[in-house]
Amino acid sequence: MELHAVTDLPEIRPGDDIADLVADRAALEPGDVLTVASTIVSKAEGRTADLEEYPVSGRAKELAERIGAVAGEQKDPRFAQAVLEESTELLIECPFMLTETRFGHICVNAGIDRSNVPDHDLLLLPRKPTESAERIRAGLAERGHEDVAVVVTDTCGRPFRHGQRGVALGWAGMSASRDWRGEPDRDGRELGVTVQSVVDELASAANLVTGEGADGTPAVVVRDWAFGDLEGSDELFRDVEDDLVRQALREWEFE
Ligand code: GDP
Ligand code: MN
Ligand code: MN
Ligand code: MN
Structure with a gap:
Protein backbone atom coordinates (compact mmCIF):
# COMPACT_ATOMS: atom_id res chain seq x y z
CA MET A 1 0.00 0.00 0.00
CA ARG A 47 -18.64 27.21 3.59
CA THR A 48 -16.67 30.14 4.97
CA ALA A 49 -18.34 32.50 7.43
CA ASP A 50 -17.65 35.58 9.49
CA LEU A 51 -18.45 36.11 13.15
CA GLU A 52 -20.59 39.17 12.37
CA GLU A 53 -23.07 36.84 10.60
CA TYR A 54 -24.06 35.31 13.94
CA PRO A 55 -26.36 37.47 16.08
CA VAL A 56 -25.96 36.13 19.60
CA SER A 57 -28.80 34.27 21.34
CA GLY A 58 -29.13 34.14 25.13
CA ARG A 59 -27.96 30.53 25.04
CA ALA A 60 -24.78 31.36 23.11
CA LYS A 61 -24.03 34.25 25.46
CA GLU A 62 -24.43 32.02 28.50
CA LEU A 63 -22.25 29.24 27.00
CA ALA A 64 -19.49 31.68 26.05
CA GLU A 65 -19.51 33.18 29.54
CA ARG A 66 -19.32 29.78 31.24
CA ILE A 67 -16.55 28.50 28.97
CA GLY A 68 -14.68 31.80 29.27
CA ALA A 69 -14.84 31.68 33.07
CA VAL A 70 -13.25 28.21 33.11
CA ALA A 71 -10.61 29.15 30.52
CA GLY A 72 -9.78 32.42 32.28
CA GLU A 73 -10.17 34.38 29.03
CA GLN A 74 -13.10 35.86 27.17
CA LYS A 75 -14.79 33.67 24.55
CA ASP A 76 -16.58 35.17 21.57
CA PRO A 77 -20.32 34.46 21.95
CA ARG A 78 -20.70 34.72 18.17
CA PHE A 79 -18.48 31.65 17.84
CA ALA A 80 -20.72 29.78 20.30
CA GLN A 81 -23.69 30.88 18.20
CA ALA A 82 -22.07 29.52 15.03
CA VAL A 83 -21.44 26.18 16.78
CA LEU A 84 -25.08 26.00 17.91
CA GLU A 85 -26.35 26.69 14.40
CA GLU A 86 -24.22 23.90 12.94
CA SER A 87 -25.36 21.36 15.55
CA THR A 88 -28.38 19.27 16.38
CA GLU A 89 -27.29 18.41 19.92
CA LEU A 90 -24.82 19.61 22.53
CA LEU A 91 -23.37 16.58 24.36
CA ILE A 92 -20.97 18.59 26.52
CA GLU A 93 -21.50 22.33 27.08
CA CYS A 94 -18.53 23.34 29.21
CA PRO A 95 -15.50 23.59 29.28
CA PHE A 96 -15.84 22.87 25.56
CA MET A 97 -18.75 22.27 23.24
CA LEU A 98 -19.02 18.67 22.06
CA THR A 99 -21.73 18.62 19.43
CA GLU A 100 -23.47 16.44 16.91
CA THR A 101 -23.30 18.03 13.48
CA ARG A 102 -26.31 18.06 11.17
CA PHE A 103 -24.88 15.06 9.27
CA GLY A 104 -24.35 12.95 12.40
CA HIS A 105 -20.65 13.38 13.21
CA ILE A 106 -19.78 14.12 16.85
CA CYS A 107 -16.87 16.49 17.42
CA VAL A 108 -15.78 19.61 19.29
CA ASN A 109 -17.22 22.95 18.10
CA ALA A 110 -19.16 21.32 15.24
CA GLY A 111 -15.80 20.97 13.47
CA ILE A 112 -15.66 24.71 12.81
CA ASP A 113 -12.08 25.50 11.89
CA ARG A 114 -10.11 28.69 12.31
CA SER A 115 -6.83 27.45 10.77
CA ASN A 116 -5.98 27.61 7.05
CA VAL A 117 -8.88 30.02 6.32
CA PRO A 118 -7.68 33.21 4.63
CA ASP A 119 -10.07 36.18 4.33
CA HIS A 120 -12.74 34.81 6.69
CA ASP A 121 -13.11 34.13 10.39
CA LEU A 122 -14.53 30.62 10.17
CA LEU A 123 -14.66 27.52 8.02
CA LEU A 124 -17.71 25.32 8.56
CA LEU A 125 -17.66 21.61 7.73
CA PRO A 126 -19.24 20.58 4.41
CA ARG A 127 -23.03 20.39 4.76
CA LYS A 128 -23.23 16.78 3.53
P1 GDP B 1 -8.62 19.61 8.02
O1 GDP B 1 -7.92 18.44 8.66
O2 GDP B 1 -9.64 19.20 7.00
O3 GDP B 1 -9.16 20.58 9.02
O4 GDP B 1 -7.51 20.41 7.16
P2 GDP B 1 -6.16 21.10 7.70
O5 GDP B 1 -6.45 22.52 8.08
O6 GDP B 1 -5.51 20.22 8.71
O7 GDP B 1 -5.30 21.08 6.38
C1 GDP B 1 -4.92 19.84 5.79
C2 GDP B 1 -3.88 20.09 4.71
O8 GDP B 1 -4.45 20.89 3.68
C3 GDP B 1 -2.63 20.87 5.18
O9 GDP B 1 -1.53 20.34 4.46
C4 GDP B 1 -2.91 22.31 4.73
O10 GDP B 1 -1.74 23.05 4.54
C5 GDP B 1 -3.64 22.04 3.44
N1 GDP B 1 -4.54 23.10 2.95
C6 GDP B 1 -5.55 23.72 3.60
N2 GDP B 1 -6.21 24.55 2.77
C7 GDP B 1 -5.60 24.44 1.57
C8 GDP B 1 -5.81 25.05 0.27
O11 GDP B 1 -6.72 25.87 0.05
N3 GDP B 1 -4.97 24.67 -0.74
C9 GDP B 1 -3.94 23.78 -0.55
N4 GDP B 1 -3.15 23.46 -1.59
N5 GDP B 1 -3.72 23.19 0.64
C10 GDP B 1 -4.54 23.52 1.67
MN1 MN C 1 -10.83 20.63 10.30
MN1 MN D 1 -6.11 18.47 9.60
MN1 MN E 1 -7.73 23.06 9.86
Whole structure:
Protein backbone atom coordinates (compact mmCIF):
# COMPACT_ATOMS: atom_id res chain seq x y z
CA MET A 1 0.00 0.00 0.00
CA GLU A 2 1.34 3.44 -0.91
CA LEU A 3 0.14 6.94 -0.08
CA HIS A 4 1.08 9.90 -2.24
CA ALA A 5 0.25 13.54 -1.62
CA VAL A 6 -1.22 15.37 -4.60
CA THR A 7 1.22 18.24 -5.06
CA ASP A 8 0.77 21.81 -6.33
CA LEU A 9 -2.88 22.27 -5.47
CA PRO A 10 -3.67 26.01 -5.30
CA GLU A 11 -5.44 27.87 -2.52
CA ILE A 12 -9.01 26.63 -2.98
CA ARG A 13 -11.73 29.19 -3.76
CA PRO A 14 -15.52 28.97 -3.75
CA GLY A 15 -16.73 27.21 -6.89
CA ASP A 16 -13.43 25.41 -7.53
CA ASP A 17 -13.83 21.90 -8.94
CA ILE A 18 -11.73 19.59 -6.76
CA ALA A 19 -12.07 16.61 -9.14
CA ASP A 20 -10.72 18.77 -11.96
CA LEU A 21 -7.83 20.16 -9.92
CA VAL A 22 -6.81 16.69 -8.69
CA ALA A 23 -7.23 14.98 -12.08
CA ASP A 24 -4.79 17.52 -13.58
CA ARG A 25 -2.16 16.77 -10.94
CA ALA A 26 -2.41 13.04 -10.12
CA ALA A 27 -2.10 9.98 -12.35
CA LEU A 28 -5.09 8.19 -10.87
CA GLU A 29 -5.62 4.48 -11.47
CA PRO A 30 -8.68 2.26 -11.07
CA GLY A 31 -8.87 0.99 -7.50
CA ASP A 32 -7.19 4.07 -6.01
CA VAL A 33 -8.74 5.83 -3.04
CA LEU A 34 -8.53 9.63 -3.02
CA THR A 35 -8.74 11.27 0.39
CA VAL A 36 -9.61 14.97 0.51
CA ALA A 37 -9.35 17.17 3.62
CA SER A 38 -12.74 18.67 4.45
CA THR A 39 -11.00 22.03 4.68
CA ILE A 40 -10.71 22.30 0.90
CA VAL A 41 -14.11 20.72 0.28
CA SER A 42 -15.61 23.43 2.50
CA LYS A 43 -13.65 26.17 0.75
CA ALA A 44 -14.81 24.93 -2.65
CA GLU A 45 -18.40 24.77 -1.40
CA GLY A 46 -18.21 28.31 -0.04
CA ARG A 47 -18.64 27.21 3.59
CA THR A 48 -16.67 30.14 4.97
CA ALA A 49 -18.34 32.50 7.43
CA ASP A 50 -17.65 35.58 9.49
CA LEU A 51 -18.45 36.11 13.15
CA GLU A 52 -20.59 39.17 12.37
CA GLU A 53 -23.07 36.84 10.60
CA TYR A 54 -24.06 35.31 13.94
CA PRO A 55 -26.36 37.47 16.08
CA VAL A 56 -25.96 36.13 19.60
CA SER A 57 -28.80 34.27 21.34
CA GLY A 58 -29.13 34.14 25.13
CA ARG A 59 -27.96 30.53 25.04
CA ALA A 60 -24.78 31.36 23.11
CA LYS A 61 -24.03 34.25 25.46
CA GLU A 62 -24.43 32.02 28.50
CA LEU A 63 -22.25 29.24 27.00
CA ALA A 64 -19.49 31.68 26.05
CA GLU A 65 -19.51 33.18 29.54
CA ARG A 66 -19.32 29.78 31.24
CA ILE A 67 -16.55 28.50 28.97
CA GLY A 68 -14.68 31.80 29.27
CA ALA A 69 -14.84 31.68 33.07
CA VAL A 70 -13.25 28.21 33.11
CA ALA A 71 -10.61 29.15 30.52
CA GLY A 72 -9.78 32.42 32.28
CA GLU A 73 -10.17 34.38 29.03
CA GLN A 74 -13.10 35.86 27.17
CA LYS A 75 -14.79 33.67 24.55
CA ASP A 76 -16.58 35.17 21.57
CA PRO A 77 -20.32 34.46 21.95
CA ARG A 78 -20.70 34.72 18.17
CA PHE A 79 -18.48 31.65 17.84
CA ALA A 80 -20.72 29.78 20.30
CA GLN A 81 -23.69 30.88 18.20
CA ALA A 82 -22.07 29.52 15.03
CA VAL A 83 -21.44 26.18 16.78
CA LEU A 84 -25.08 26.00 17.91
CA GLU A 85 -26.35 26.69 14.40
CA GLU A 86 -24.22 23.90 12.94
CA SER A 87 -25.36 21.36 15.55
CA THR A 88 -28.38 19.27 16.38
CA GLU A 89 -27.29 18.41 19.92
CA LEU A 90 -24.82 19.61 22.53
CA LEU A 91 -23.37 16.58 24.36
CA ILE A 92 -20.97 18.59 26.52
CA GLU A 93 -21.50 22.33 27.08
CA CYS A 94 -18.53 23.34 29.21
CA PRO A 95 -15.50 23.59 29.28
CA PHE A 96 -15.84 22.87 25.56
CA MET A 97 -18.75 22.27 23.24
CA LEU A 98 -19.02 18.67 22.06
CA THR A 99 -21.73 18.62 19.43
CA GLU A 100 -23.47 16.44 16.91
CA THR A 101 -23.30 18.03 13.48
CA ARG A 102 -26.31 18.06 11.17
CA PHE A 103 -24.88 15.06 9.27
CA GLY A 104 -24.35 12.95 12.40
CA HIS A 105 -20.65 13.38 13.21
CA ILE A 106 -19.78 14.12 16.85
CA CYS A 107 -16.87 16.49 17.42
CA VAL A 108 -15.78 19.61 19.29
CA ASN A 109 -17.22 22.95 18.10
CA ALA A 110 -19.16 21.32 15.24
CA GLY A 111 -15.80 20.97 13.47
CA ILE A 112 -15.66 24.71 12.81
CA ASP A 113 -12.08 25.50 11.89
CA ARG A 114 -10.11 28.69 12.31
CA SER A 115 -6.83 27.45 10.77
CA ASN A 116 -5.98 27.61 7.05
CA VAL A 117 -8.88 30.02 6.32
CA PRO A 118 -7.68 33.21 4.63
CA ASP A 119 -10.07 36.18 4.33
CA HIS A 120 -12.74 34.81 6.69
CA ASP A 121 -13.11 34.13 10.39
CA LEU A 122 -14.53 30.62 10.17
CA LEU A 123 -14.66 27.52 8.02
CA LEU A 124 -17.71 25.32 8.56
CA LEU A 125 -17.66 21.61 7.73
CA PRO A 126 -19.24 20.58 4.41
CA ARG A 127 -23.03 20.39 4.76
CA LYS A 128 -23.23 16.78 3.53
CA PRO A 129 -19.75 15.26 3.21
CA THR A 130 -21.00 12.02 1.64
CA GLU A 131 -22.65 14.03 -1.14
CA SER A 132 -19.40 15.99 -1.52
CA ALA A 133 -17.49 12.70 -1.87
CA GLU A 134 -20.03 11.44 -4.41
CA ARG A 135 -19.67 14.64 -6.48
CA ILE A 136 -15.87 14.43 -6.49
CA ARG A 137 -16.03 10.73 -7.44
CA ALA A 138 -18.47 11.47 -10.28
CA GLY A 139 -16.24 14.35 -11.44
CA LEU A 140 -13.24 12.02 -11.59
CA ALA A 141 -15.24 9.44 -13.54
CA GLU A 142 -16.27 12.15 -16.05
CA ARG A 143 -12.58 12.84 -16.61
CA GLY A 144 -11.91 9.16 -17.35
CA HIS A 145 -10.85 8.11 -13.85
CA GLU A 146 -13.37 5.35 -13.24
CA ASP A 147 -13.40 3.31 -10.06
CA VAL A 148 -11.71 5.78 -7.71
CA ALA A 149 -13.23 5.84 -4.22
CA VAL A 150 -13.28 9.19 -2.40
CA VAL A 151 -13.08 9.85 1.36
CA VAL A 152 -13.64 13.33 2.82
CA THR A 153 -11.65 13.64 6.06
CA ASP A 154 -11.19 15.92 9.03
CA THR A 155 -8.73 16.08 11.90
CA CYS A 156 -10.61 15.27 15.05
CA GLY A 157 -9.89 14.78 18.76
CA ARG A 158 -10.51 11.50 20.57
CA PRO A 159 -12.12 10.75 23.90
CA PHE A 160 -9.84 8.87 26.32
CA ARG A 161 -6.63 9.64 24.44
CA HIS A 162 -4.38 12.62 23.85
CA GLY A 163 -3.78 13.76 20.31
CA GLN A 164 -5.88 14.12 17.20
CA ARG A 165 -6.13 11.98 14.09
CA GLY A 166 -7.88 11.90 10.76
CA VAL A 167 -11.43 10.58 10.51
CA ALA A 168 -13.82 10.07 7.60
CA LEU A 169 -16.79 12.42 7.36
CA GLY A 170 -18.13 11.14 4.05
CA TRP A 171 -17.18 8.54 1.46
CA ALA A 172 -18.18 7.27 -1.96
CA GLY A 173 -17.29 4.22 -4.01
CA MET A 174 -16.48 1.96 -1.07
CA SER A 175 -18.07 0.69 2.12
CA ALA A 176 -17.32 2.40 5.41
CA SER A 177 -16.24 -0.75 7.17
CA ARG A 178 -15.21 -4.35 6.76
CA ASP A 179 -17.05 -6.96 8.76
CA TRP A 180 -14.75 -9.64 10.17
CA ARG A 181 -17.45 -11.29 12.24
CA GLY A 182 -17.61 -15.00 11.51
CA GLU A 183 -14.03 -15.08 10.19
CA PRO A 184 -11.59 -17.38 11.98
CA ASP A 185 -8.56 -16.14 13.91
CA ARG A 186 -5.27 -18.10 13.74
CA ASP A 187 -6.57 -20.71 16.15
CA GLY A 188 -9.84 -21.17 14.34
CA ARG A 189 -11.83 -19.20 16.91
CA GLU A 190 -14.61 -17.24 15.24
CA LEU A 191 -14.36 -13.43 15.53
CA GLY A 192 -17.47 -12.14 17.26
CA VAL A 193 -17.36 -8.36 17.26
CA THR A 194 -14.71 -6.96 14.92
CA VAL A 195 -16.05 -4.51 12.36
CA GLN A 196 -13.07 -2.60 11.02
CA SER A 197 -13.72 1.04 10.24
CA VAL A 198 -11.81 1.09 6.99
CA VAL A 199 -12.67 4.66 5.96
CA ASP A 200 -11.43 6.02 9.31
CA GLU A 201 -8.24 4.00 9.06
CA LEU A 202 -7.57 5.31 5.55
CA ALA A 203 -8.35 8.84 6.75
CA SER A 204 -5.85 8.48 9.61
CA ALA A 205 -3.14 7.13 7.34
CA ALA A 206 -3.74 9.91 4.84
CA ASN A 207 -3.64 12.53 7.59
CA LEU A 208 0.00 11.56 8.20
CA VAL A 209 0.68 12.66 4.64
CA THR A 210 -1.49 15.81 4.53
CA GLY A 211 -0.02 17.30 7.70
CA GLU A 212 -1.87 19.90 9.74
CA GLY A 213 -0.10 23.13 9.05
CA ALA A 214 1.26 24.95 6.03
CA ASP A 215 2.12 21.86 3.95
CA GLY A 216 -0.48 22.59 1.29
CA THR A 217 -1.24 18.92 0.64
CA PRO A 218 -4.95 18.34 1.33
CA ALA A 219 -5.43 15.42 -1.09
CA VAL A 220 -3.79 12.00 -0.94
CA VAL A 221 -3.88 9.05 -3.34
CA VAL A 222 -3.95 5.64 -1.65
CA ARG A 223 -2.70 2.94 -4.04
CA ASP A 224 -2.38 -0.85 -4.00
CA TRP A 225 -4.92 -1.09 -1.27
CA ALA A 226 -7.92 -3.41 -1.55
CA PHE A 227 -11.11 -3.56 0.41
CA GLY A 228 -11.06 -7.35 0.14
CA ASP A 229 -14.00 -9.69 -0.10
CA LEU A 230 -15.41 -9.40 3.42
CA GLU A 231 -18.90 -8.04 3.83
CA GLY A 232 -19.06 -4.26 4.03
CA SER A 233 -21.25 -1.94 6.00
CA ASP A 234 -21.97 1.74 5.48
CA GLU A 235 -22.61 2.54 9.11
CA LEU A 236 -20.08 4.77 10.82
CA PHE A 237 -21.99 7.06 13.17
CA ARG A 238 -23.77 5.26 16.00
CA ASP A 239 -27.47 5.85 16.61
CA VAL A 240 -28.11 7.14 20.11
CA GLU A 241 -30.06 3.93 20.90
CA ASP A 242 -26.91 1.84 20.63
CA ASP A 243 -24.48 4.42 21.98
CA LEU A 244 -24.03 4.00 25.72
CA VAL A 245 -21.47 6.79 25.98
CA ARG A 246 -23.83 9.29 24.44
CA GLN A 247 -26.68 8.10 26.64
CA ALA A 248 -24.45 8.60 29.69
CA LEU A 249 -23.60 12.13 28.55
CA ARG A 250 -27.31 12.91 28.22
CA GLU A 251 -27.81 11.79 31.83
CA TRP A 252 -24.83 13.74 33.08
CA GLU A 253 -25.66 16.87 35.11
CA PHE A 254 -23.67 19.94 34.08
CA GLU A 255 -22.40 21.91 37.06
P1 GDP B 1 -8.62 19.61 8.02
O1 GDP B 1 -7.92 18.44 8.66
O2 GDP B 1 -9.64 19.20 7.00
O3 GDP B 1 -9.16 20.58 9.02
O4 GDP B 1 -7.51 20.41 7.16
P2 GDP B 1 -6.16 21.10 7.70
O5 GDP B 1 -6.45 22.52 8.08
O6 GDP B 1 -5.51 20.22 8.71
O7 GDP B 1 -5.30 21.08 6.38
C1 GDP B 1 -4.92 19.84 5.79
C2 GDP B 1 -3.88 20.09 4.71
O8 GDP B 1 -4.45 20.89 3.68
C3 GDP B 1 -2.63 20.87 5.18
O9 GDP B 1 -1.53 20.34 4.46
C4 GDP B 1 -2.91 22.31 4.73
O10 GDP B 1 -1.74 23.05 4.54
C5 GDP B 1 -3.64 22.04 3.44
N1 GDP B 1 -4.54 23.10 2.95
C6 GDP B 1 -5.55 23.72 3.60
N2 GDP B 1 -6.21 24.55 2.77
C7 GDP B 1 -5.60 24.44 1.57
C8 GDP B 1 -5.81 25.05 0.27
O11 GDP B 1 -6.72 25.87 0.05
N3 GDP B 1 -4.97 24.67 -0.74
C9 GDP B 1 -3.94 23.78 -0.55
N4 GDP B 1 -3.15 23.46 -1.59
N5 GDP B 1 -3.72 23.19 0.64
C10 GDP B 1 -4.54 23.52 1.67
MN1 MN C 1 -7.73 23.06 9.86
MN1 MN D 1 -10.83 20.63 10.30
MN1 MN E 1 -6.11 18.47 9.60
